[in-house]
Amino acid sequence: GENVEQHPSTLSVQEGDSAVIKCTYSDSASNYFPWYKQELGKGPQLIIDIRSNVGEKKDQRIAVTLNKTAKHFSLHITETQPEDSAVYFCAASKYSGYSTLTFGKGTMLLVSP
């Protein structure tokens, strides 16, 4: 089955800095890669996703890049703000038929004012 590795486990940045979280996956058939943000006491919330026919996708201050050859994808957050502090999860799936998401272990992002 699919295995998703996520690094780093914790990331501390100053407000205004950029943050990068990286994930690798094992199943070359995976073609859908979402990122979820989870705040304390809440469920994961989808913030951005990318499919294998796209190398990069941006949405305001967040972007995701995908390298299918190397089987890794990354989340980039620019101009970080204290409200970006949360746990971020990457996931992978085949995005078709009966395949569901396999999650990484999460990255706790702390943005200091």
Add this chain to the structure above:
Amino acid sequence: EAGVAQSPRYKIIEKRQSVAFWCNPISGHATLYWYQQILGQGPKLLIQFQNNGVVDDSQLPKDRFSAERLKGVDSTLKIQPAKLEDSAVYLCASSLDLGNTIYFGEGSWLTVV
């Protein structure tokens, strides 16, 4: 649009007792998921329904866990008897159909003492 609703939000039980969690997915969503999230880890799929049929329950500990979605809308997840290692957040999620974006509820926090 209302999100995925779950109850109860918090539950503390003694080991060997039973507990049930309820989920109401987003209106019109055919696919419903139950995930288990142990502290410090990413969500892990327990069971996936398509309407009222089970698509994947390969990671559900069937000796103690059961789930149903009798009318293809609401779902109930039951644990009996509970073990200490069942302490986790139980996340319900739904998607419009197989392969579509997955939306999570706030989760039900279970502590087994």
